[in-house]
Amino acid sequence: MAAWIALSCGVLVGLFVGYLVGRARHGDPARRPAGPTVSDLVQRWVHSSHSGVVVLNHFGDVVIYNPRAEQLGLVRNRQVDERARKASELVLETGDPVEIDLSPLESRGGRTPEAVLGEVRPLGEGYTVVDADDQSDAVRLEATRRDFVANVSHELKTPVGAMALLAEAVLDAAEDPVEVRRFTTKILHEGNRLGTLVTELIALSRLQGAERLPDMNTVDVDAVVREALGRARLVMESTGIDVTTDADSGLLVEGDRTLLVTALSNLLENALAYSPPGNPVSLSRSLVDGFIEIAVTDRGIGIAEEEQQRVFERFYRVDKARSRATGGTGLGLAIVKHVAANHGGEVKLWSKPGLGSTFTLRIPAHLDAPAPAGADTLNGAEKTRSGRAAVASLAASAAPSKSDGAGTDHGGMA
Numbered sequence: 001m002a003a004w005i006a007l008s009c010g011v012l013v014g015l016f017v018g019y020l021v022g023r024a025r026h027g028d029p030a031r032r033p034a035g036p037t038v039s040d041l042v043q044r045w046v047h048s049s050h051s052g053v054v055v056l057n058h059f060g061d062v063v064i065y066n067p068r069a070e071q072l073g074l075v076r077n078r079q080v081d082e083r084a085r086k087a088s089e090l091v092l093e094t095g096d097p098v099e100i101d102l103s104p105l106e107s108r109g110g111r112t113p114e115a116v117l118g119e120v121r122p123l124g125e126g127y128t129v130v131d132a133d134d135q136s137d138a139v140r141l142e143a144t145r146r147d148f149v150a151n152v153s154h155e156l157k158t159p160v161g162a163m164a165l166l167a168e169a170v171l172d173a174a175e176d177p178v179e180v181r182r183f184t185t186k187i188l189h190e191g192n193r194l195g196t197l198v199t200e201l202i203a204l205s206r207l208q209g210a211e212r213l214p215d216m217n218t219v220d221v222d223a224v225v226r227e228a229l230g231r232a233r234l235v236m237e238s239t240g241i242d243v244t245t246d247a248d249s250g251l252l253v254e255g256d257r258t259l260l261v262t263a264l265s266n267l268l269e270n271a272l273a274y275s276p277p278g279n280p281v282s283l284s285r286s287l288v289d290g291f292i293e294i295a296v297t298d299r300g301i302g303i304a305e306e307e308q309q310r311v312f313e314r315f316y317r318v319d320k321a322r323s324r325a326t327g328g329t330g331l332g333l334a335i336v337k338h339v340a341a342n343h344g345g346e347v348k349l350w351s352k353p354g355l356g357s358t359f360t361l362r363i364p365a366h367l368d369a370p371a372p373a374g375a376d377t378l379n380g381a382e383k384t385r386s387g388r389a390a391v392a393s394l395a396a397s398a399a400p401s402k403s404d405g406a407g408t409d410h411g412g413m414a
Contacts (some may be wrong), residue, residue, distance in 0.1 A: 051133050052118070058092060058126030072105055072116050072132055080130070087120040088128040097121045102132050115139040115236040140261075162190045185199035216343075218366050219260060221251040221285055221292055229283075235272045242280045243268065249285045252366035253292050255343045260363070263339040264294060266332035269360045271298040285364060291345065295360040302353035312351070314338045336361065 036044070043064065046053045049402050052069035054062060062078050069075045074084060087100045102116040118132030166187045173179035229243060236243060253260070270280045275298045282297045303311065333347075335357075340347045343363045351357035 006333050034253060037160050041368050052116075053132075054080055054084065055123070055128040056080060056085070056088045056128050056130065056255065060088055063127070063159045069130075069132070072102070072113060072134060074102060074118070074130060074132055076114075084118065084120060084130045084132075088130070089121050091120045091128050092126065095122055130385075133401070144413075160194065163187055163194075166190070181213065196234050216256060217256050219253050219255050219257045220297040221253060222248040224257060224260045224264060225285065225294065228268055231261070231265045231273060235269055237274070239272055241272050241275050243272075243283055244280050245283045246285060249287075251285060251287060253343070253363045254366050255363060259339045259342070261359055263336045264296075266336050267294075267296040267347075267361065270332055270355075274298065274300055276300065289367055291362045292365050293360050293362050295358050297358040299356040302355055303349070303351040303357055304353060306347050308351060312347070332358075 018058070032076060046055075046064055049066055049068065052066065052072040052074045054069050054074050057063050060080065062080050065075045065080075068226040074081050080088075083100055083102060087098045091098050098120045100120060102118045103114065104116070109216050113134040114136040115134070115138070116132050117135045118130055120128055120130050122127055166183050168185070170180055171182045173183065202378055222302075225245065229245070232243065268283070275281055279299045281299075282295075284295045284297075286293050336347050340361055340363065345361070345363040348360045348362060349357065350360070400403045
């Protein structure tokens, strides 16, 4: 009996010691800090979501929503958008998810999204969730793509159609060498124009697309100016228009020389194509607030203010007939705009009807390069005045002529 009591006491002591050891190892549940509940975690997820999230009960009342839902216009004053509420009723009836357009019915100004697409899904027990995203960028991109395809189709159709008609004319005039030569010259012109269009389309797609740009190097601005002038030499000779330039500046930029020459050549060709015969074009270089500015100024009739932003759009032309007559594609200024943007700069336009226009290519200056002693260094206000002065100087340097009236409405570029 004594042995059995001793054994029982030993077992009890062992169990008690085991309990103490286990409690020390795992801690007292009552003393452990309470973690977030499932409800807390759900609320955290809803509020941190990049999508607009709204949970509705079977009455269509808002149970929970996040700030993004308010920004997208799904919820106002704790009331869900009526379209989402009706979609929720349908989901409760069928049990199937429903996609819904929740775009604003009217513009509310500011940064209001233009296109909001959502999906309503069942959660069970009479609850549904509305999950919506801002699709404005995708919608704008699709609209841009459609416009681009339509514009390209139209621009390609014109020279191709002209070449087909000219080829028929050549066949009809096969016995007349003079006529054959005249028509084949026109075919060559249309073919060159078509080739230029394709080349500029490829260049523009590279500038706008995901293709990696060339490595940036230190580029001599004066060398860029000289090469661009060389490219424009034939146009200068054929139009009889001189380009006056300032002295070498010694300025440097960080960029890709080929792209910069292309951009400046486009600005020069644009000015030459739309300037009245005998009226000079000027080119100047300056250092302004850490940017190298290369300004091309012509003395045409100027560009109306409402047209000034649109001239940088692809295929946009103010004077379509004149642009096509000079072989223009409508892509030149769009290329200039994207070259500048890819260099961290911009292209600016100052124009006044009756005075002329100044296109200014602004590229960040090479950081390690000190300003040359002879460089033109201006602040922003001084540069604005100098743009007007450049046009006024050109106006004074050329005698007025009747051809001024046919001058420059600049299109998307020659």
